[in-house]
Amino acid sequence: MLRIKNLKCYYGRIMAVKGVSLSVKKGRIVTLIGANGSGKSTILEAICGLLPQWEGEITYEDISLKGFDPPAIVKQGISLVPEGRLVFPPLSVLDNLKLGAYTMYRKRKHAAVKQELENVMSLFPILHKRAKQAAGTLSGGEQQMLAIGRALMSNPRLLLLDEPSMGLAPLIVEKIFQILETLKNKGITILLVEQNAQAALQIADHGYVFETGTVVLQGPASDLLEDQGVKRAYLGKDYGEFYDDK
Amino acid sequence: MSTNTARNRISYIIFILLVTFAGYYINNSYYLQVLTFIGINTLLALGLNMLMGYAGQISLGHAAFYGIGAYGTAILTVHYHLPPWLALPGAIVAAMLVAYIVGIPTLKLSGYYLGMGTLGFGMIVNIIFREWSSVTGGASGFIGIPPLELGSISFSSTKNYFYLVWGFVLISIIICRRIIDSRVGRALRSIHDGEKASAAVGVNTSRLKLQVFVLSAGFSALAGFLYAHLVLFISPGTFNFIASIRMVTMVVIGGMASIWGALLGASLLTLLPEWLHAFSEFEMVVYGLILMTVMIFLPRGLTRGILDIVERAGKKHDQ
Numbered sequence: 301m302l303r304i305k306n307l308k309c310y311y312g313r314i315m316a317v318k319g320v321s322l323s324v325k326k327g328r329i330v331t332l333i334g335a336n337g338s339g340k341s342t343i344l345e346a347i348c349g350l351l352p353q354w355e356g357e358i359t360y361e362d363i364s365l366k367g368f369d370p371p372a373i374v375k376q377g378i379s380l381v382p383e384g385r386l387v388f389p390p391l392s393v394l395d396n397l398k399l400g401a402y403t404m405y406r407k408r409k410h411a412a413v414k415q416e417l418e419n420v421m422s423l424f425p426i427l428h429k430r431a432k433q434a435a436g437t438l439s440g441g442e443q444q445m446l447a448i449g450r451a452l453m454s455n456p457r458l459l460l461l462d463e464p465s466m467g468l469a470p471l472i473v474e475k476i477f478q479i480l481e482t483l484k485n486k487g488i489t490i491l492l493v494e495q496n497a498q499a500a501l502q503i504a505d506h507g508y509v510f511e512t513g514t515v516v517l518q519g520p521a522s523d524l525l526e527d528q529g530v531k532r533a534y535l536g537k538d539y540g541e542f543y544d545d546k
Numbered sequence: 547m548s549t550n551t552a553r554n555r556i557s558y559i560i561f562i563l564l565v566t567f568a569g570y571y572i573n574n575s576y577y578l579q580v581l582t583f584i585g586i587n588t589l590l591a592l593g594l595n596m597l598m599g600y601a602g603q604i605s606l607g608h609a610a611f612y613g614i615g616a617y618g619t620a621i622l623t624v625h626y627h628l629p630p631w632l633a634l635p636g637a638i639v640a641a642m643l644v645a646y647i648v649g650i651p652t653l654k655l656s657g658y659y660l661g662m663g664t665l666g667f668g669m670i671v672n673i674i675f676r677e678w679s680s681v682t683g684g685a686s687g688f689i690g691i692p693p694l695e696l697g698s699i700s701f702s703s704t705k706n707y708f709y710l711v712w713g714f715v716l717i718s719i720i721i722c723r724r725i726i727d728s729r730v731g732r733a734l735r736s737i738h739d740g741e742k743a744s745a746a747v748g749v750n751t752s753r754l755k756l757q758v759f760v761l762s763a764g765f766s767a768l769a770g771f772l773y774a775h776l777v778l779f780i781s782p783g784t785f786n787f788i789a790s791i792r793m794v795t796m797v798v799i800g801g802m803a804s805i806w807g808a809l810l811g812a813s814l815l816t817l818l819p820e821w822l823h824a825f826s827e828f829e830m831v832v833y834g835l836i837l838m839t840v841m842i843f844l845p846r847g848l849t850r851g852i853l854d855i856v857e858r859a860g861k862k863h864d865q
Contacts, residue, residue: 350745374748386743388736399732403748454748 301326301489302347302458307356309342309513316342318513319356324458324506329480329490331500331521333530334510340493341383342513344460347491348380349373360458374403379456383463383493385447389436393427396435396446400453412455420449423479441472448479458489465496477503501525554723557806558716565712575704580820582704582776585711586769587812591796592718592805593765598794599802600726601758602738603653604661606790607668611763613675613785614641615770620688620780621681630694634771641767642760644671649759653752656741668790675782687781694775701775711772715809718765722805725761734758735803766793799840801847810848814840 302324309317317339324330332340345351347358349370358365360376368376379400388396397420401413421428424445430438435446444464451459461480465473473496481503484490494500501507501521509517509530517530524530572578590612597603618637622628628636652663675682682688694701694710701707725731736744737751745751774780792815800811818836822829844851 348746350742369750370745371748371750374746380746382743382746386740386746388739388743390739391732391735395732395735398729399736399744399747399749402729402733450747 301361302491303357303359304343304347305357305359307343307346307354307358309339309346309351310353311342312353316513317346317354320510320513320515322508322515322518324489324491326489327484327487328505329484329492329503331492331494331497331504331507332510333494333497333500333507333524336495337512338510339513340510341462344380344462344491344493347373347378347460350380371403374454374456377455377457379451379454379459381444381447381451381459381461381464384466385440385443387435387438387443387446387450390434392432393435393438393446394431396450397427397453400450403454413453416453416455420452423452423482424449440468441475444468444472444476445479448476452483452488456488458491459483460491460493462493463495464492465494465499473499497530498525501530550727554727558720561716561719565709565716569705569709569712573705578704578708580816582708582711584813584816585708585715586772586776587796587816588715588809589711589718589765589769589772590793591800591808591812592715592722593762593769594793595797595800595802595805595808596722596725596734596765597758597762598797599804599807600731600734600738601755603755603759604657604794605664605759605762606661606787606794607664607666607671608762608766608793609785609787609789610668610671611641611645611766612770612773612789612793613671613780613782614644614763615767616774616780616785617675617682617688617770618767619771619774620691623692624688624690625681630692630771630775631696634768637771638764638767641763641770645760645763646756649756653755653759665787665790668787672782672786675785682782685782687779689779691774691778691780693778707776711776714768714772718768719805719809726805730754738803795837799837799847801849801851804847804849807847807849814848 304320304322307317307320308315320339320343322330332343334340342351346354347365349365349368349372360378363376365373365376388399391399397417398413401416404413426442427446427449430442435443438446448461448464464476468476477499480490480492492500492504501524504521507518507521507524508515509524517524517527568581572581590608594605594608597605615637618640619630619633622633622636623630648667652660652667655663676685678684694707699706701710726734733744733749733754736747736749737754741751773784796811796815797808798811799814800809801807818833819829822832825832840848
């Protein structure tokens with residue numbers, strides 16, 4: 301569904317992603333894990349057209365995304381839940397959600413927007429309760445639900461999530477990840493960038509481990525969960541045991 | 547009918563009633579002229595408010611579009627003998643075209659840099675008004691602008707002009723309100739709150755910023771047209787850097803992202819100099835002090851500040 305080949309991303313003269321290749325199959329959850337600054341979020345920005353400076357190939361459903369701007373990417377069926385949620389604080393929950401369907405309104409698909417709104421509200425009943433409340437007054441977890449709901453409003457086939465667990469309590473994180481599994485069961489493909497490697501690998505089918513802009517390890521998520529190097533670096537487990545073995 | 551639509555309709559009816567009563571009961575031509583200037587300034591503030599208050603993009607050069615509207619109609623009516631009502635679309639289109647051309651490179655900037663970019667543009671246009679004497683009359687100004695007429699109705703009477711200006715204000719308020727309540731309005735506000743997130747949901751942020759810049763230039767040009775045919779003489783000093791700053795002050799003092807805030811800001815900034823004549827040479831000092839006090843005690847502008855005071859009073863009363 302999504303194929304990235306030899307991707308190099310730049311911030312000015314600095315190369316943040318150094319020749320990454322990866323693929324995301326339809327209906328799967330794929331996670332990118334790694335430390336801060338390892339280039340995971342940069343890849344999402346490149347896919348979404350938010351980062352203009354990149355080389356290599358990004359193809360989605362066999363269409364090259366080179367030169368696509370963010371609205372064109374959304375119209376292709378790709379939607380991003382940005383890092384830090386980035387809801388629009390003074391706007392109501394309902395207005396935030398309607399903004400998610402901005403490209404659909406353009407096509408005068410009012411009935412489809414209404415349907416999506418109902419779908420999102422049933423997935424996140426709390427948003428229905430808070431529909432008229434300003435988004436800035438929601439709790440962190442509710443804002444994350446709103447950010448996911450807003451991304452779903454454009455009826456995406458590929459959902460990109462950037463650190464959805466950031467700054468949230470463990471119970472809320474669990475809830476958010478359950479929702480991601482529900483979305484997967486509904487047929488939505490998910491590319492998940494996470495620092496919470498444990499939680500991400502538990503729900504993912506496949507994972508890529510990043511370090512300083514390159515993929516250092518990849519494989520089925522269940523294998524990565526058992527990998528000693530991953531455990532040592534990202535899961536905070538068996539450090540002593542691994543160290544002693546060496 | 548949604549609550550918003552009902553509320554808007556009620557506010558339009560109140561607005562029409564107030565304007566009608568003011569026009570009917572006020573016969574002093576000085577007061578009518580001051581109210582007419584408030585209307586013209588409201589048009590300026592309304593346009594800039596769409597750009598600054600809703601889309602979050604600062605412009606320190608909007609007086610240039612005000613000037614293009616005024617000089618545009620002056621040139622078309624005096625040099626080319628066009629009837630003023632035909633010069634109106636010409637002046638507005640000219641300002642919007644300039645805004646489009648200037649906006650493409652300028653709106654790539656943001657924050658202070660956008661402020662500086664627009665400031666530079668405003669200054670260049672003002673120099674053109676001043677130096678292109680053969681067309682604009684130069685520093686000594688442009689004379690002989692004809693008064694407005696519509697069939698048998700002459701707008702050389704202060705009262706008729708008052709109604710005309712406030713009619714345009716009402717139409718402009720309705721246009722702005724409709725934009726703000728639409729998906730485009732939501733997108734504008736989303737740009738204000740976070741351009742990256744706005745782009746992520748599929749808003750073409752650069753195009754929308756350019757469109758609102760062009761729209762606000764159109765409102766400024768309309769104000770310029772009405773100003774030119776009211777005073778019948780224009781000079782570059784009216785459209786200089788200070789005028790741009792006054793427009794920004796109207797928006798900030800009235801309350802950003804508020805239609806009625808634009809009206810309040812324009813009213814205060816027009817009335818204050820009239821009230822402060824009594825302070826003679828200290829006029830500007832008192833003027834500055836009042837603006838500082840408003841900003842310190844009502845940092846979100848008059849509209850929000852007044853609403854907050856009313857809400858607090860209501861809560862106290864309930865207790």
